[in-house]
Amino acid sequence: MPGEERLREVVAAMLELDVADVDDDTSTDTVLTWDSVRHMNLVIALEQAFDITIPDDDVATMTSYPIVRAVVEEQLGGG
Amino acid sequence: MAAADVATPALDRLEARFRSASPIFRDAVPRVRTLLGGRWAADADDAVARLLPSDDAVAGAVDGYARFALDALRLQARFEQTGEYRHRTYDEVAAAVYLDDEYMRTCYLPGLLLAHYLWPHHYRQLRAFDAWAEDVARTGPGRCSEVGVGTGIYSRRLLAAAPDLLGTAFDISPQSAAFARRHAEAFGLGDRLRVELRDVIADPPEPADHLVCVEVLEHLEDPVAFLGGLRAMLRPGGRAFIATALNAANADHIYLYRTSSEVIVQLEAAGFAVEGYVSNWAAVPRRPGVPVPEVIAFMVS
Numbered sequence: 001m002p003g004e005e006r007l008r009e010v011v012a013a014m015l016e017l018d019v020a021d022v023d024d025d026t027s028t029d030t031v032l033t034w035d036s037v038r039h040m041n042l043v044i045a046l047e048q049a050f051d052i053t054i055p056d057d058d059v060a061t062m063t064s065y066p067i068v069r070a071v072v073e074e075q076l077g078g079g
Numbered sequence: 080m081a082a083a084d085v086a087t088p089a090l091d092r093l094e095a096r097f098r099s100a101s102p103i104f105r106d107a108v109p110r111v112r113t114l115l116g117g118r119w120a121a122d123a124d125d126a127v128a129r130l131l132p133s134d135d136a137v138a139g140a141v142d143g144y145a146r147f148a149l150d151a152l153r154l155q156a157r158f159e160q161t162g163e164y165r166h167r168t169y170d171e172v173a174a175a176v177y178l179d180d181e182y183m184r185t186c187y188l189p190g191l192l193l194a195h196y197l198w199p200h201h202y203r204q205l206r207a208f209d210a211w212a213e214d215v216a217r218t219g220p221g222r223c224s225e226v227g228v229g230t231g232i233y234s235r236r237l238l239a240a241a242p243d244l245l246g247t248a249f250d251i252s253p254q255s256a257a258f259a260r261r262h263a264e265a266f267g268l269g270d271r272l273r274v275e276l277r278d279v280i281a282d283p284p285e286p287a288d289h290l291v292c293v294e295v296l297e298h299l300e301d302p303v304a305f306l307g308g309l310r311a312m313l314r315p316g317g318r319a320f321i322a323t324a325l326n327a328a329n330a331d332h333i334y335l336y337r338t339s340s341e342v343i344v345q346l347e348a349a350g351f352a353v354e355g356y357v358s359n360w361a362a363v364p365r366r367p368g369v370p371v372p373e374v375i376a377f378m379v380s
Contacts, residue, residue: 028102039103040152059149063102 001073003050010049011065014042027064046072085117089128093193096137101145107197114199123196126232129265130192140189144197147190151329158328159369164335165328169300172331183254192230192258200359204322204374207357208293209236211320211378216241221288224249224312226279227295231259231272233320237291238268246272247287249279280308287312290319294374296342297324297332306349318354318380321346327361327372339375351379 001007011026012019015034028034043059046052046068052075054062062068094108112120131137154165166172176187195201215223220243225234228248238246250256256274263272277284290313296302302323313319325336336342343353354377361372 028105032105034103035106036103036148036152040149040156043153044156056146056150056153059153060101060145 001069001076003076004069006049007046007069007072008065010045011042011068014038014045022065024064024066029064042068050076052076085121085124087120087124089131090120090124092134093127093131093137093141096134096141100138101141104141104145104148107144111197111199111202115202119196119202126192126196130262131189139185140193143186143189144193145190146186147194151327154328154330155372158326159365162370164332165330166333167300169298169333172298172333176331177252180254183252184258188230188254188258192232195230195232198361200361200372200374203359204357204376205232205236207376208233208291208320208322209240211318212237212240215244215289215318218288219243221245222247223289223291224284224287225291225293226309226312227292227298228259228274229255229293231262231274233291233293234259234272235262235266235268237289238263238271239266244271244289247284248272248274249277249284250274251276251278279312280305283308283311286314286317288314288317290317290321292319293322293376294324296321296345297327297334297336299334302334303345303348306345306351310350316380318378319351320376321351321379322374322376325373325375326370327374337370342375342377346377346379351377354378354380 008019008022012022015031015038017026017031043054043062047054050072052072054071054075058071062071090108097107098105127137131140158164166175176182195205215237223237223244223246225246225248228234228250231248234246234248238244248259250259253276256276260269260274263269290309292309296305299305309321323336323342324332325338339356339358346353356375356377358373358375364371
């Protein structure tokens with residue numbers, strides 16, 4: 001997706017990871033510090049960085065980097 | 080067996096479900112277990128065992144809690160930016176929350192029930208209530224009323240602590256009334272708690288010896304008028320436990336209290352004498368000046 005590098009930077013910053021460590025294996029199963037507070041910080045940071053609104057139903061299901069990317073893409077009109 | 084090592088099979092089941100179905104809340108149970116210890120664990124285990132007895136019930140509650148808690152976190156972040164709650168009128172909240180039968184049954188009420196145990200500031204308020212209930216128990220036989228019974232947790236704890244009391248609980252939500260009824264029955268208190276669907280302001284009941292009203296004021300457009308009606312439900316010499324939330328942007332909060340003194344002014348204007356209060360914050364402020372959700376309970380007469 002366009003802006004994927006920015007997406008990885010936001011995810012890395014909010015989950016306190018190195019950008020290089022954010023890939024398709026990044027998920028709540030592999031990142032043990034991905035808790036509810038960091039999750040909500042991630043949602044808000046994504047909304048601000050990409051000027052989008054993430055629907056409530058998607059907030060609860062964004063449990064991996066591929067899903068995060070798909071949700072952001074959809075809200076940018078590319079999904 | 081040390082208190083911290085008490086066996087908690089139902090709580091363990093809840094924790095396992097969080098880990099598998101809602102991993103961002105995987106620390107919800109162990110975090111509070113570490114913070115509040117074995118007494119909390121035994122109490123929470125008892126509630127989960129009685130109120131969520133099947134795997135399906137646990138699964139529904141975990142899903143409901145996750146939605147409830149994420150919604151609250153999101154609204155709180157918005158509140159930090161705007162300084163205002165999302166909804167301003169009861170009709171807006173009713174349409175978004177109270178009239179949504181499925182949301183109430185599967186999300187709101189199970190989520191609220193778990194939040195009483197999993198949010199330390201809410202559980203600490205329950206412990207303060209338990210201390211108040213012990214004082215009430217010493218006054219002997221009598222009648223207590225709870226307005227806005229919600230999940231039924233406060234009436235249940237009061238009746239368990241005070242075996243000589245009979246209780247009546249009021250709510251305007253059919254789902255809450257049904258949930259509270261089941262809650263009392265699950266603890267063997269169904270014959271001592273009558274649950275009524277009633278708007279106590281429009282249709283006032285007989286005054287009671289003791290009164291409980293927890294986290295109702297912030298759901299109202301005009302809590303001052305409501306408090307006047309509440310005062311009339313308490314017999315002279317009776318005591319009441321009235322709690323509300325400050326700076327807490329839940330989906331159905333309308334009236335924004337920013338400070339404890341705002342509530343005290345309203346309680347006193349309604350004719351209550353404030354004996355004291357207990358306040359608990361949800362967290363330390365993220366930055367100086369950022370409002371933190373707070374629950375505050377007033378002991379009044």
